Amino acid sequence: MEKILSGKPLAKLIQSKIKSLIENERFQPKMLLIQIGEDPASSYYVQNINNIGNKLGCEVLNNIYPADFSQDDLLTVLDNANRDISINGIMLQKPLPSSFDELKIAETISPQKDIDCLNPINLGRIILEEDGLFPCTPLAVICTLKYYKIEVEGKHIVIIGRSSIVGKPLANMLLWKKPYANATVTVCHSRTKNLEELTRSADILIAALGKPAFVTEDMIQSDSILIDVGINQITDKEGRQLYVGDIDYNSCFDKALAITPVPGGIGSVTSSLLFLNLVKACFSAHHINKSIDDFLNYILLE
Numbered sequence: 001m002e003k004i005l006s007g008k009p010l011a012k013l014i015q016s017k018i019k020s021l022i023e024n025e026r027f028q029p030k031m032l033l034i035q036i037g038e039d040p041a042s043s044y045y046v047q048n049i050n051n052i053g054n055k056l057g058c059e060v061l062n063n064i065y066p067a068d069f070s071q072d073d074l075l076t077v078l079d080n081a082n083r084d085i086s087i088n089g090i091m092l093q094k095p096l097p098s099s100f101d102e103l104k105i106a107e108t109i110s111p112q113k114d115i116d117c118l119n120p121i122n123l124g125r126i127i128l129e130e131d132g133l134f135p136c137t138p139l140a141v142i143c144t145l146k147y148y149k150i151e152v153e154g155k156h157i158v159i160i161g162r163s164s165i166v167g168k169p170l171a172n173m174l175l176w177k178k179p180y181a182n183a184t185v186t187v188c189h190s191r192t193k194n195l196e197e198l199t200r201s202a203d204i205l206i207a208a209l210g211k212p213a214f215v216t217e218d219m220i221q222s223d224s225i226l227i228d229v230g231i232n233q234i235t236d237k238e239g240r241q242l243y244v245g246d247i248d249y250n251s252c253f254d255k256a257l258a259i260t261p262v263p264g265g266i267g268s269v270t271s272s273l274l275f276l277n278l279v280k281a282c283f284s285a286h287h288i289n290k291s292i293d294d295f296l297n298y299i300l301l302e
């Protein structure tokens, strides 16, 4: 197994497989990408999504609304997009204005077009192990483990972080009765008392808490596999802006069996998987029903 679990070759593989899927069909998947306000980090991410979409032959309709856009207007945009048969997937760029009711908005996005997996119906399907559209970051972790042929079944996986977009769905996906899951999962959070004892018991440690270099060498066991979901912007001593993960890469590198880098790790895979969801939603709209396992096998096994 490689020591550095780079996301770049996997992202490239996912993109090339998605591109050939699209080339072989008569339809072009179309995403509505909604951004409210022009937060620089959001604009950077949105630009990246546009670039990937263009490269893969998808249409990305990028609607940018002013920062004072109202919730009612957003709900109308979503209702119209749900009804518009030319739109296959809806992606709502966060952050939203703080006064918005995020649950109501998530419930308004049609579950069939919910490519960022915000709707409670899609989140519920994860627990029931039913097929649907799955959240891209947890899926990126699953794909990374599968791509690097890391045995997950029966392993003790400790996740730090219990958010609804990463920690909780990922924990449930790793519990799926599937050969690439079947793990024993412990989820830690800000109120966990014996955090270090738990992280040291992990065969695979996944950090998703949003605290730069939080996990240090003394918190891991030798030969553990470290998956870093965190993306934190910091300023170094020379005043440069950098991105670092939640794991202290340098201190943990020697002791770990393998580690994902930041940047160039899970984050690189995540944005490509948004297009996997788009293609899946588009295929379903054309009555071509392929499960997530069909897609993962096509990408990773063939």
Ligand code: NAD
Binding pocket: 137, 160, 161, 162, 163, 164, 165, 166, 167, 188, 189, 190, 191, 192, 195, 208, 209, 210, 211, 229, 230, 231, 232, 266, 267, 268, 270
């Ligand atoms: P969040 O703030 O919603 O949740 C953080 C979680 O960490 C909470 O459940 C909290 O209980 C836990 N936590 C905080 N401090 C802790 C502590 N000291 N000890 C133990 N647990 C603690 O964050 P999020 O949206 O899940 O994002 C987490 C990180 O992942 C961020 O750095 C974010 O930028 C990154 N992220 C990356 C991707 C990607 O594609 N790679 C996608 C989404 C988020």
